[in-house]
Amino acid sequence: MSTTTTSDSRSREKAPAGERVADWADGRLGIYSLAKANMRKIFPDHWSFMLGEICLYSFLIIILTGVYLTLFFHPSMNEIEYHGSYVPLQGQLMSEAFASTLDISFDVRGGLLIRQIHHWAAIVFLAGMFVHMMRVFFTGAFRKPREVNWLFGFLLFVLGMFTGFTGYSLPDDLLSGTGVRFTQGAILSMPIVGTYISMFLFGGEFPGGDFVARFYSIHILLLPGIMLGLVVAHLILVFYHKHTQFAGPGRTNKNVVGMPLLPVYMAKAGGFFFLVFGFIAMMAAVATINPIWVLGPYRPDQVSTGAQPDWYMGFAEGLIRAMPGWEINFWGHTLVLGVLIPLVLFGVFLAVIALYPFIESWVTGDKREHHILDRPRNAPTRTAFGVAWITGYVIMLIGGGNDIVATHFHLSINSVTWFVRIGFFAGPVIAFIVTKRICLGLQRRDKDKVLHGRESGIIKRLPHGEFVEVHEPLSQEALHTLTAHEQYQPAEIGPAVDENGVERKVKGPQKLRAKLSNAYYGEDSQIPKPTAEEYKEITSGHGHH
Amino acid sequence: MSSQENPDENLPAARATDGHAHGDVGVPDEKHPFADPGLPPHQHRIQDIDERAAKRSERTVALLFTVSMLATIGFIASFVTIPADRIVYIFPLGHISGLNFALGMTLGLALFCIGAGAVHWARTLMSDEEIADERHAIEAPPEVKAKVMADFKQGAKESALGRRKLLRNTMFGALTLFPLSGIVLLRDLGPLPEDKLRHTLWSKGKLLVNMNTDEPLRPSDVTVGSLTFAKPEGLEEHDHDFQTEIAKAALMIVRLQPENIKDKRELEWSHDGIVAYSKICTHVGCPISLYEQQTHHVLCPCHQSTFDLSDGARVIFGPAGHPLPQLRIGVNDEGYLEALGDFDEPVGPAFWERG
Numbered sequence: 001m002s003t004t005t006t007s008d009s010r011s012r013e014k015a016p017a018g019e020r021v022a023d024w025a026d027g028r029l030g031i032y033s034l035a036k037a038n039m040r041k042i043f044p045d046h047w048s049f050m051l052g053e054i055c056l057y058s059f060l061i062i063i064l065t066g067v068y069l070t071l072f073f074h075p076s077m078n079e080i081e082y083h084g085s086y087v088p089l090q091g092q093l094m095s096e097a098f099a100s101t102l103d104i105s106f107d108v109r110g111g112l113l114i115r116q117i118h119h120w121a122a123i124v125f126l127a128g129m130f131v132h133m134m135r136v137f138f139t140g141a142f143r144k145p146r147e148v149n150w151l152f153g154f155l156l157f158v159l160g161m162f163t164g165f166t167g168y169s170l171p172d173d174l175l176s177g178t179g180v181r182f183t184q185g186a187i188l189s190m191p192i193v194g195t196y197i198s199m200f201l202f203g204g205e206f207p208g209g210d211f212v213a214r215f216y217s218i219h220i221l222l223l224p225g226i227m228l229g230l231v232v233a234h235l236i237l238v239f240y241h242k243h244t245q246f247a248g249p250g251r252t253n254k255n256v257v258g259m260p261l262l263p264v265y266m267a268k269a270g271g272f273f274f275l276v277f278g279f280i281a282m283m284a285a286v287a288t289i290n291p292i293w294v295l296g297p298y299r300p301d302q303v304s305t306g307a308q309p310d311w312y313m314g315f316a317e318g319l320i321r322a323m324p325g326w327e328i329n330f331w332g333h334t335l336v337l338g339v340l341i342p343l344v345l346f347g348v349f350l351a352v353i354a355l356y357p358f359i360e361s362w363v364t365g366d367k368r369e370h371h372i373l374d375r376p377r378n379a380p381t382r383t384a385f386g387v388a389w390i391t392g393y394v395i396m397l398i399g400g401g402n403d404i405v406a407t408h409f410h411l412s413i414n415s416v417t418w419f420v421r422i423g424f425f426a427g428p429v430i431a432f433i434v435t436k437r438i439c440l441g442l443q444r445r446d447k448d449k450v451l452h453g454r455e456s457g458i459i460k461r462l463p464h465g466e467f468v469e470v471h472e473p474l475s476q477e478a479l480h481t482l483t484a485h486e487q488y489q490p491a492e493i494g495p496a497v498d499e500n501g502v503e504r505k506v507k508g509p510q511k512l513r514a515k516l517s518n519a520y521y522g523e524d525s526q527i528p529k530p531t532a533e534e535y536k537e538i539t540s541g542h543g544h545h
Numbered sequence: 546m547s548s549q550e551n552p553d554e555n556l557p558a559a560r561a562t563d564g565h566a567h568g569d570v571g572v573p574d575e576k577h578p579f580a581d582p583g584l585p586p587h588q589h590r591i592q593d594i595d596e597r598a599a600k601r602s603e604r605t606v607a608l609l610f611t612v613s614m615l616a617t618i619g620f621i622a623s624f625v626t627i628p629a630d631r632i633v634y635i636f637p638l639g640h641i642s643g644l645n646f647a648l649g650m651t652l653g654l655a656l657f658c659i660g661a662g663a664v665h666w667a668r669t670l671m672s673d674e675e676i677a678d679e680r681h682a683i684e685a686p687p688e689v690k691a692k693v694m695a696d697f698k699q700g701a702k703e704s705a706l707g708r709r710k711l712l713r714n715t716m717f718g719a720l721t722l723f724p725l726s727g728i729v730l731l732r733d734l735g736p737l738p739e740d741k742l743r744h745t746l747w748s749k750g751k752l753l754v755n756m757n758t759d760e761p762l763r764p765s766d767v768t769v770g771s772l773t774f775a776k777p778e779g780l781e782e783h784d785h786d787f788q789t790e791i792a793k794a795a796l797m798i799v800r801l802q803p804e805n806i807k808d809k810r811e812l813e814w815s816h817d818g819i820v821a822y823s824k825i826c827t828h829v830g831c832p833i834s835l836y837e838q839q840t841h842h843v844l845c846p847c848h849q850s851t852f853d854l855s856d857g858a859r860v861i862f863g864p865a866g867h868p869l870p871q872l873r874i875g876v877n878d879e880g881y882l883e884a885l886g887d888f889d890e891p892v893g894p895a896f897w898e899r900g
Contacts, residue, residue: 042678079783085630093782109629112645113652145683178831178847181792185829185894195738195896203735205742205789206830210735242680250584255677257584264671271663278657285649286638300792301756301774301824303832305846320864321848325828327866332900338866339829339894371680403849413849414862450579476582483579535578 043265044245044258048139051132052238053269055156057276058125059231065118066220072108074100075216077172077209086293094172094297097212101171101292116284122164123289124280126312129157133353137386140374141244142357144367149237152230154354159227161312166219168290168310172212175290177298178307180211186320189339207300246373247484249477253371308401316346318399322420353389363516364488377446378485380439381520387435388428395423436525443527446482449474450530451538473539483529491517584675592669602669609662616655623647738898743891745777745793747872752778753796753821753882761881762798767819772836772843773798774824777884793892795824795832796872798882801841801855808857814873816882821872822858823892826850828865830893843869866895 015023026032043049076096082089084099085106104111133153136142142150165183169176184206188194203210242256251257259265295304309317319342326337360382361367376383398405399420406413453471460470474482493514498504519525574580592599623644633643685693706713752761756774767773775796780787803818811820822843824832831847841855850863858869870892873885891899 040676042676079787107629109624109644110648112642113648116645116649181830182847188829188894188896191897193897195742195898198896199736199738199741200731200734206792207788208735241683242678249582250675250677252581254680256680257675257677259673260676264667264673267663267667267671271660271667274656274660274663276660278653278655278660280653281649281656282653285646285653286641288641298788300788300830301776301795301832303834303846305835307831307847320829323864325850325860325864325866327895329900333897334895334899335897336866336895338864369683403846417849417863476580477585479579480581484581530579532576532578536575539578 038239039262040260041239042242042256042258042260044243044251044256046246048135049243050272051128051135053272054128054276055125055132056231056235057273058121058128058280059227060273061121061277061280062118062125063224063228065114065121066224068114069104069118070220072100072104072111073097073170073216075170075213077207077212089293089296092297095212097170097172098292098297101173105293113281113284116287116289117280119168119289120280120283120287122160122167123310123312124276126157126160126164126310129153129160130312133157134386134390137353137356138374138376138383139244139246140370140379140382143370144361145241145369146237146244147357147361149234149241150357151354152234152237154350156227156230156234158350159223159230163219163223163227164310165313166215166223169215170212170219171290171292172298173290173292174295174298174302174304175292175307177207177300178303179309179313181206181300182317182320186339186343189336189343191333191335191340207298242371244371244373246375248481251372253369256371306404306407308404311397314400315349315393315396316342316400318396318402318420319345319349321402322396322399322417322424324421349389349392356385360520363491363513363520365491365513366488372484374485377439377442378526380436380443381525383439384432384435388432391427391431392424395420395427399424440525440527447527447530450479450482451535485529487526487529488517488521490514490521584677587674590669590673599670602665606662606666606670609658609665613655613658613662616651616658620648620651620655623651742793742893742896742899745887745892746780746790747777747794747796747884747887749884749886750877751884752877753798753874753884754778754780756795763880764817764819764876764882767798767800767882769800769802769818770838771799775821792830793825796821797824797833797836797843798822799836799841799854805841805855807855808859811855811857811871814871814885816874816876819874819882820854821874821882821884822852822854822869823872823888825869825893826865827860827867827869827892828863828894833869 022031074096078096079093080096080099082092082094082099082102084090084102086102089102101115104115106112136146136150136153165179169180184198184202187198187201190197198206201211201214202208203214243258245251245256245258248257296302308314320339323338323342326341328335328337374382376386399417402413402416402420405411406416453473456470456472458470459467461467491514493506493510494504496504496506592602627644627647629642629644631643632640633646634640635646638646701707753775754760754777755762755766756776761778762773762775775798776791777794777796780790780794784790798819798821800817800819801815803812803815806812806815806818806820814820824834826833826845826847828845828848828850831845833843833845833850833852835844835846836842836854837844840853842851842853842861843858844851845863845865848864850865851861852858852865852869853861858871860866860868870888870890872888874882875885877883
C-alpha cells in the first residue's frame with residue numbers, strides 16, 4: 001500500500017508541468033482519447049482545400065472585430081445634431097447610429113481600421129464561401145456522405161448574405177438606407193402578408209425609428225449565433241468524414257493520404273489564419289471601404305447615383321433591375337409581379353444549387369460513399385450545370401451594376417438592361433453547351449495521352465525522310481491517375497413488357513430519371529475511358545504514334 | 546509509412562458494381578496496365594539532407610517572427626504618437642489617414658509575418674512525408690443498427706406512447722399549441738397597416754415648401770428645365786416623424802410648356818405648366834432624382850425606372866409597374882403654390898391592398 005503511494009507520488013513529481021495539466025484535463029474531459037483520434041489526423045494537400053479555411057478565418061476575424069465595434073456603436077435612430085471631429089458634417093441632423101459610426105471612424109484611434117477590417121473580412125468571407133462552394137460542387141465533394149455538410153455550408157452562405165446585409169445597414173447612411181428601402185419595397189410586394197410584415201419589421205411605416213436597433217440584434221446575436229453553431233457542426237463533420245482527396249497513386253476511396261495535423265497542419269492552418277488576418281488588415285490600411293462620411297446620413301427623399309449593394313447582394317439587385325414592371329390589378333388587389341418574381345427567383349436560384357446533390361444522387365442511384373474527388377471534366381453534365389448556374393449568377397451581378405457598366409463603358413442603360421434580360425435565359429444555355437463540349441474535349445485528350453503518350457516536343461526524322469514527333473509513354477502514376485475515375489452507365493427503364501408478356505407500368509418519375517441519366521451518362525455525355533485491351537493493342541502494335 | 550510496408554492501403558476500393566474500376570491489383574501487369582502503383586517514394590528536400598539549408602530556413606523563420614515583434618511595437622508606437630486627424634500623402638493611395646495606414650500596415654505585417662513564418666517552418670523543416678490513414682464506413686455495421694433498433698423499441702414500449710393514445714395526442718396538442726404564445730407576442734412589433742400607406746401629409750391648402758430654402762414656392766420660382774424638390778408646409782427637419790413623413794410626402798416639381806403636356810388629367814392638375822409628382826419611385830421606393838430637361842424624363846438612380854413627366858409620368862423603361870402619382874396643385878390668394886388635396890392613390894411601391 002505504502003509503496004504504491006510513494007511510487008505514485010514520485011511519478012507525479014517527475015512528470016513535467018505540461019503533462020500534469022494534461023492529466024488533470026484528461027481526468028475531467030477525456031482529452032487523451034480525443035487526441036488519440038485527432039492529433040495525428042491526416043489531411044490531404046491541395047491548393048483548393050484552403051478556400052474553406054479562408055472562410056473560417058475571416059469568420060473569426062469578423063467576430064473579433066465585431067465585438068470591438070459593439071463597444072462604440074449606438075444602435076439608435078434618435079436624431080441628433082453632429083458635433084464630432086468630421087468637419088463637413090458638423091451641425092447636420094443624423095441618427096445616433098450614424099454619428100457613432102463617424103465617431104468610430106474619426107475619434108476612436110484604430111476604430112476606422114477595425115471597421116474596415118470588419119467590412120473587408122465580410123466581403124472576403126462571402127467571396128470565400130462562394131468559391132469554396134464551387135470547389136466542392138465541381139469536384140463532386142458533396143456526394144455521400146457529405147450531403148448534409150453541403151447543406152450546412154449552403155445555409156452559412158445564405159445566412160452570411162443576410163448578416164452582411166443587416167450589418168452594412170446599421171450605420172444608417174444614405175447608401176445603406178436606400179438598400180433597406182429596396183428591401184421594404186420588396187417585402188411590400190408579397191401578396192396578402194407584405195404590408196403586415198413591413199409594419200411589423202419596421203415598427204410602423206418606413207423608416208420609422210426601430211429598424212437599426214432590430215437589425216442590430218439580428219446582426220450581432222441571432223444570425224451569428226446560428227452561424228457559429230453551423231460552423232462548428234460543419235467542422236465536426238469535416239473531421240468525422242475525413243477530408244476528400246483527388247485520385248492519384250496510392251490514394252483510394254478507403255484511405256486518406258496527406259500530412260498529420262500535428263505538426264504540419266497545425267502550423268500550416270494556424271499560420272494561414274495569421275496570413276489571412278494580416279492580409280485583410282493591410283487591405284483595411286490601404287483600401288477604404290464604405291466611407292459613410294462621404295455618403296452622409298440617410299434621408300428617405302435623397303439618394304446618390306451609382307447606388308450598389310455589397311457584391312453578394314448584387315445578384316438580387318440584378319434580378320430586380322432586369323425584371324419588367326409587371327403589375328396585375330384585380331378585385332381591388334395588386335399582384336406586384338415586377339418585384340415578386342425577382343424575390344421568388346432569388347430563393348429558387350439559390351435553392352437549385354442547394355438541392356443539386358440530392359438530384360444527382362437520385363439520377364445516379366449511387367448509394368456508395370465517395371471520398372475520391374472528380375476532376376470537373378470527368379463529370380461533364382455536372383460541370384456544365386455548375387457553369388450555367390454561375391453564368392446566370394454573374395449575368396445578374398452585371399445587371400445589378402447596369403448603371404456602372406453603362407457609365408464606364410459608355411453604353412446605353414437600356415441596352416445593358418436588355419442584354420441582361422436576354423442573357424439571363426440564353427447565357428446559361430450557351431454556357432452549358434460550351435462547357436460540356438470543353439469537358440468532353442478534355443476527356444478525349446486524357447484518353448489520347450493514356451493511349452498514345454505525351455507529346456515530347458522531340459522531332460525525329462525517319463530513314464525515308466518522314467518527320468514524326470516522339471510520343472513518350474506516361475508514367476504508371478499518370479496512367480493510373482488519368483483512368484481512375486468511374487463512369488456510370490445510363491439507367492434504363494427496362495423492357496416495356498414483363499416476363500409474362502404483360503405490359504409493365506412505368507411511372508413518370510422513373511421515365512424522367514432514365515432520361516436524366518441518359519443526359520448525364522449517355523453516349524454524348526462522356527468519352528469511354530481507355531480500356532486495357534485498347535491500351536495493349538496500341539502499345540504492342542505500331543509503337544508510339 | 547510507405548506503400549511498400551503496407552500494401553493493403555494502396556488497394557483501390559472494391560467497386561465491383563459498375564465493372565469499370567481499374568486496378569484491382571497493386572502491381573501493373575498485362576491485364577491491368579492502369580493499376581495503382583502505390584504512393585510514390587518520398588523525395589527529400591534540401592533541408593532534409595543539408596543541415597546548412599535547414600539552418601537557413603530556421604533563420605528565415607526566426608527573422609519573420611522578429612519582424613512581427615517589431616511590427617507590433619510599431620503598432621503601439623503609431624497608436625501613441627500619430628494624431629487621429631493627421632492626413633498624409635502616400636503614393637499611389639493619395640491623401641489618407643496616417644493613423645489608419647500606420648496601424649493597419651503594422652498590424653497586418655505583425656500578423657502576416659507570424660503566418661508566413663509558421664508556413665515556411667511547416668514547408669521546409671517539418672516532415673513532408675505523406676502518410677496514409679484508413680477510412681472507415683460512416684454507416685454502422687448491421688449488428689449495431691439492430692441493437693439501436695431493439696433499444697429504441699424497448700424504450701418506446703416502456704414509454705407506452707404507442708399504446709396510450711390519449712396521452713400521446715394530448716402531448717402533441719400541447720406541444721403544438723405552446724409556440725403560438727411566441728407568435729402572439731410578436732404582435733406588438735408594429736401597428737396594423739390599415740390605410741397608413743394610402744395617406745400622406747398633403748391636404749387641401751397646404752403650401753409647397755422648397756426643400757432647400759425652406760420657403761413657400763411661388764409659380765415664378767419654378768423655371769422651365771429645373772427640377773425642384775418640395776415638402777408640405779409645417780413639416781420640419783427637427784420633427785420627430787420627419788423621416789417617415791418625408792418618405793411619403795417628398796415631391797418633385799417641374800415646369801413644362803402647357804402645350805407639351807400630353808396627358809389630359811395631368812394638364813388639369815397642373816398650374817400654368819407646373820406639375821407636381823411624388824418623388825418616391827413606384828418600383829421599390831427610391832427617391833427619383835435625375836431629370837432630363839429636353840425629354841422631360843425622370844430616372845430613378847437605383848433601378849433605372851424611367852418616367853415621362855409630360856405624359857402622366859408613364860413608365861417608359863425599367864422595372865416600375867405604374868406611373869408616379871401626381872399631386873393636384875393650384876395657387877392660393879397670396880400667390881403661393883398649394884396642394885388641392887392629398888395624392889389620390891398611394892405613393893411609393895405597390896402592395897397587395899393597393900388595388
